[in-house]
Amino acid sequence: MTQTLDDIVRPLALTGRLLVACWPQLLLIGCLGMIARDLLLQGAVKVGLGFPLGGMVVLSFVVLAKLTLLVMMFVVLRPFLPALMALRRSAAGKATDENQREPILAITAAAVLPFFAYYAAWGFLGDTVREYSRMALAQVAFGERLDIFSILQSGGVVLSIVACWLVRFVAKRLNSRASHPYWRLVVVAADATWIFIGLYALSVWKDQFIRWLGAASILQQSAFDLLSPVTAAWAAGDFVPVEFRPVPLGDQLQALFFYALLPMVWLVMAAVINGYELSAPPAASPAPSRSSTWRRWLQDFTRHFLGGYRSRYAPVWTCLKLTLGAGLATLITFVIAYQAISWTGMWLWYGLTRLIGAHDLATWQVFADIISVFIGSPSDMNGGIVLDAVRIALLAAVLETAVAQGSARERNAAAIQG
Numbered sequence: 001m002t003q004t005l006d007d008i009v010r011p012l013a014l015t016g017r018l019l020v021a022c023w024p025q026l027l028l029i030g031c032l033g034m035i036a037r038d039l040l041l042q043g044a045v046k047v048g049l050g051f052p053l054g055g056m057v058v059l060s061f062v063v064l065a066k067l068t069l070l071v072m073m074f075v076v077l078r079p080f081l082p083a084l085m086a087l088r089r090s091a092a093g094k095a096t097d098e099n100q101r102e103p104i105l106a107i108t109a110a111a112v113l114p115f116f117a118y119y120a121a122w123g124f125l126g127d128t129v130r131e132y133s134r135m136a137l138a139q140v141a142f143g144e145r146l147d148i149f150s151i152l153q154s155g156g157v158v159l160s161i162v163a164c165w166l167v168r169f170v171a172k173r174l175n176s177r178a179s180h181p182y183w184r185l186v187v188v189a190a191d192a193t194w195i196f197i198g199l200y201a202l203s204v205w206k207d208q209f210i211r212w213l214g215a216a217s218i219l220q221q222s223a224f225d226l227l228s229p230v231t232a233a234w235a236a237g238d239f240v241p242v243e244f245r246p247v248p249l250g251d252q253l254q255a256l257f258f259y260a261l262l263p264m265v266w267l268v269m270a271a272v273i274n275g276y277e278l279s280a281p282p283a284a285s286p287a288p289s290r291s292s293t294w295r296r297w298l299q300d301f302t303r304h305f306l307g308g309y310r311s312r313y314a315p316v317w318t319c320l321k322l323t324l325g326a327g328l329a330t331l332i333t334f335v336i337a338y339q340a341i342s343w344t345g346m347w348l349w350y351g352l353t354r355l356i357g358a359h360d361l362a363t364w365q366v367f368a369d370i371i372s373v374f375i376g377s378p379s380d381m382n383g384g385i386v387l388d389a390v391r392i393a394l395l396a397a398v399l400e401t402a403v404a405q406g407s408a409r410e411r412n413a414a415a416i417q418g
Contacts (some may be wrong), residue, residue, distance in 0.1 A: 030385030033069035060196035326402035
């Protein structure tokens with residue numbers, strides 16, 4: 001019982017200590033990230049009105065800025081996470097000089113692909129694109145044609161991804177000759193661009209395919225209804241309004257699963273960001289063969305194409321294993337606390353509306369813009385510099401707790417075997 005209580009209290013207490021120690025830095029980084037996002041979004045609109053591919057490239061930097069913001073927040077919290085620091089010091093002899101010189105760029109590069117996948121899977125990619133299109137529509141005169149997504153035809157998507165890969169290839173070659181942070185930044189930007197364009201194209205094609213399937217099912221259902229109008233009318237007599245229908249157990253379990261999934265995805269993302277330097281880099285892949293056989297050439301090309309990405313995610317396994325190996329009480333506490341942050345934002349909005357009182361729409365828009373900077377908008381409680389700082393502190397605290405518990409278990413096992 002005492003151990004369970006410690007597993008519940010320890011991450012929450014550490015979250016409070018991290019916020020007390022680092023709240024000025026976290027709020028400053030949050031403000032800078034919000035300013036950078038707005039400027040990049042406006043720049044994407046201006047570029048996209050004249051050059052659609054350029055607009056999508058700049059729009060990918062909006063998501064990349066969000067990832068860089070998260071990495072910077074975790075970097076600020078690192079000195080206050082002793083278990084992670086000890087694990088990092090134990091692997092210091094295995095870390096490369098490049099990672100020591102450019103930690104933010106290296107960590108951002110490692111997390112680009114999983115972060116963009118998460119961003120698309122939870123619908124944030126679509127929200128960014130819709131905001132981009134709304135801002136573009138506001139700047140186009142009534143009656144004029146707006147074509148900022150013309151690259152979404154299959155040929156345009158392929159050409160844009162090939163162009164990003166050419167830029168990435170040239171930047172990597174130049175960086176290998178004379179290593180410089182600017183070339184590494186170009187490589188990360190090229191990765192972000194082709195992943196962003198590819199994921200958005202896949203989401204559009206997926207929606208088109210679903211609409212096609214839906215149209216076919218509607219035609220089939222219409223034909224069935226024409227053949228059996230009496231049966232359809234008889235079934236309507238037993239109709240029960242949705243608010244009076246009991247929720248099936250399967251739907252309840254599914255809702256509970258997705259309710260807990262988002263915090264766990266963020267915990268995995270924190271492990272990816274913080275675990276990049278915690279184990280030795282993989283062995284270098286062999287040099288490309290000059291064999292003339294097509295099979296050997298294909299193997300060498302595949303190794304060159306995937307090797308850079310494969311080598312990035314091998315080091316995170318140590319931190320990820322320790323994180324997911326945390327106690328059940330710690331993980332349940334984390335899920336509830338993570339969702340409680342959004343609940344707190346909603347109640348703050350409710351209390352502030354009561355406190356401010358009724359005003360005209362223009363005045364309330366000013367109040368809403370100011371409040372949204374700190375706790376997010378009423379329709380999206382996942383933003384706000386204050387709530388984001390609390391979330392990052394909670395993620396770092398749970399990660400630190402999990403690593404400390406895992407290290408303690410390993411020491412105890414070693415002592416027993418010794």
